[in-house]
Amino acid sequence: MAAADNKTYIGLSFGTSNSVIAIINKENRAEVIANEDGEHKTPSYIAFSGEEEYHGSQAKHQFVRNAQNTILGFRDLLGKAYSNELAAAAGAEGAKVVDQDGTPVFEVTTVSEEGEETTLRLSAHDATVRYLVRLHTTAEEYLGRKIDGAVLAVPVWFTAEQKTSVRAACAAADLPVLQLIAEPAAAALMYDLGADASHDDAKDALALVVDVGGAGADVSLVGVRGGLFTVIGTQHTAEVSGDSLDGVLVKHFAGEFKKQTGIDVLDGKHARSVRKLTEAAEITKRTLSAATTAPCAVESLADGMDFNGTINRTRFDILAGRAYNPLLDAVRDVIANGGYTPAQVSQVVFCGGAARIRKLQSKVALLFPESTEIRDEVGELDEVIAAGCAEQAALIAQGAIEVDAQDAAVPVLAKPIGLQLSAEELVAVLQKDTPLPASRTVKVALPAGEKRAYLAVAEGEPVAPKDEEDEEDEEAEEKKQPLYRPSKLLAEMVLELDAADADTRVEVKFFVGTDRKLTIVATEPKSGKSIQAEVPQN
Amino acid sequence: MTADVPFEITLTAAPATAPADTKVHSAITTPEERFLSAVGVYVQHYRSHLSKSADGSLDDHLKAHAEHAAAAAANTASADLDDEDDEEETEEMLEMDPKDWKEQDHYAVLGLSKLRYRATLDDIIKGHRRKVLRHHPDKKAAQGNANDDGFFKCIQKAFEILTDPIKRRQFDSVDPEVSTEIPNAKAKGDFFEIYGPVFEREGQFSNKQPVPQLGAMDTERAEVESFYEFWYAFDSWRSFEYLDKEDVDGGGNRDDKRWIEGKNRKERAQHKKEDNHRIRTLVDQALKCDPRMAKFKEEDKTKRNAKKNARMEEERKAAETKKAAEEAAKKAAEAEAANAEELKKQRQAAHKQLKKEQRALKVLFKNSAYFVAAGATPSAAEIGAASEKLDKIIAGIHDLDALVAARTGIEAAHAAGNGMAKVDEIIAAL
């Protein structure tokens, strides 16, 4: 830790719905801290009431009765120009969004003690700065020290303008940005993907990061090659989100309320009742992740009538069943667009608060064969990204990576390269999407009674997992299906040994330089016998 | 890897069309571009590696990472080796036969005899470079000492051993220059001065790093406890292959070889057992002598006593408050009783007064001859009518003051000669 022994760094995830702060504790591990309200998550809400300004939960609680003075969704407005559609969408829930010289701004009213009303206009930048200043203070008060820098996570799909705006807001909030990293990369770090990669085991993996937050879901395919991460592809869908699932429950309970009282709160004339019901439904939804049945109670929901409902998890799963489809489509698309099938995905990792829903997890899991690991074990799912940021901040503190290192384009293998064992089977040694230069070594055994090692080096293409349903051929089921089949023969080599038995191993090293030349070296360590082939570039 | 477990990748037999040695068919598919996330411990190595590998022919970043990690894992306490730190070789060292490398002190050969297991990869590389500069055969030849490359070979051997993590561990395990002694159980002196360096020395063998420090007198209790926990669960990589007997004349037959191997294995196991025992003894002994343990015991006792005292104090206080409350209740009851008595008396007095006043009024009526015309004697009917009025007033006025006022009013009116009119007025006002 020589590089920055006395620097204090934090990790911060700044979400549409919530923000989370993580510090690096004495054991040099990420630890999420609580804000003044004692909560790990600070809702991304700002509310004005009278002269007072509220943030986080205190602001969110006001939303029901003070919607027109509550600012939400400001993160996703950063770096965007005004348009009517944008204003309509962003201003639909809370404070109104208006045009100010081409910039969308929120309009709220403050009232002084003397009863004087003032209109306050805050751009997304202004709101973000106010919000970040609070978070910054929270962290400094917790640590009792000045903060020297933060690693922030932003969605992979954030544009250059959006990233610039986040940096500008941090600068104005006096919070130095150590690095902006992509959310799935932060998750990959937290799930220890590629950790301890070495020449003996490069820990190559293909991970699908499924992040379901409040406002939308992100699915990203991450190549993990020798400890290096590349985001192979990503898709965002606003259709599947914590909010949309709240909507499913609101619809259900509104139906029940209508049956009981004849009042339809969804008729467009009961905005406040809908907000009340949504607030309660979110709690119901969260409860259902822990318990099999959950109540939903709203005092004086409409016209002075109370609502008291309950729902069990099975019912919710049925109601929400179709709602997950866009997420499943996104999963399928991202994998296919990356040039893979679900069989090559070695792990699916979850993050985001709404990914706690078991049905959502199991629906995603069903798309994959049994060999794919399904993981959600690294702690509270809505805190994974902040913790990943703190881990990255710790690496910066140790000097393992320089401050403000940027993601950069690098050449990667377009196809997996390996040993062809039959016309149907290729063992990939250098995986597709491995950054160059790269080398990997495998040990192989000779066929019984043979003294010659015959190596057919080829590129491959992925083999889709067999349909679970056609289980007619039990024996074929038993045999493990290959992940790749050869698509192009690159070279053949024969290493003649003087003697060989069942313990004889040949080490085959594959190396591709940035010059795109492939070198294969096969060695039998005991005798020192070796053969080499070079496949030049086109 | 035993033969009966099927190996993961088994090649297929060569087809008839196989080449005699190598045959190249086709180039790899043109690489694509992707964005590499600047996240994790490996990316920095990759980036600096990429910039060095201009011709694209260097191996990949994993090697660079491994070297870096090895260097970082080694204790960083060592100072930068300046030329002043260089150690002169002894005569004896220079005359060593490289064949006897097992007897050689590899650290001393590279000029690192003080750092020893604390030397980092960097120190070793530096030490090696320095010694090579001085002892390279070419240089010796230039000085007229041809064919004198014995010590150079020793240097190369030392470098080979100390840069190979496995071989270095084997050597460090039995480094004769590092003491394996543990303090005498009855050693007098400062506990921390005696045991601190010993634990630090033994910590080098830990699979788990970093190793907790012994600390000082004021170290937190939890830390002290986790220190001993660590050492009771000590997971050591120390091993004893370096002491293996070799097949001296090399030409031994298979049986001899097997016998030597078996013997070596037994001896290694024996050494390991003894070493585990040695560590166990060290930890047992330290725990027994550790002044902090006594301190903690004392603290526990005071804490227990404090608890007990606090409990007793609490009970005493509770009793006191209870007693006070009882007394207060008693007093309040008494006061209330007294109060009631007083009230009763007052009421009785008021009643008496009222009666007295009523009597006075009656007397007034009587003495005023029932307010008939002056000098006349009231008839029985007049007396009856006046008495009735008197009764009405008495029945109508219960307030003493009002009754007094009525009486004095009537008196005054009577003196003026119109008593009866006043009486009627009063009755009308009731």
Ligand SMILES: Nc1ncnc2c1ncn2[C@@H]1O[C@H](COP(=O)(O)OP(=O)(O)OP(=O)(O)O)[C@@H](O)[C@H]1O
């Ligand atoms: N136990 C739970 N079960 C189901 N949903 C939950 C649970 N806990 C939180 N959520 C939901 O997760 C959502 C918030 O997730 P998160 O905090 O990850 O969002 P975010 O990252 O701020 O938003 P976004 O990713 O859209 O920018 C909310 O809709 C919340 O209701």
Ligand SMILES: [Mg+2]
């Ligand atoms: Mg999120």
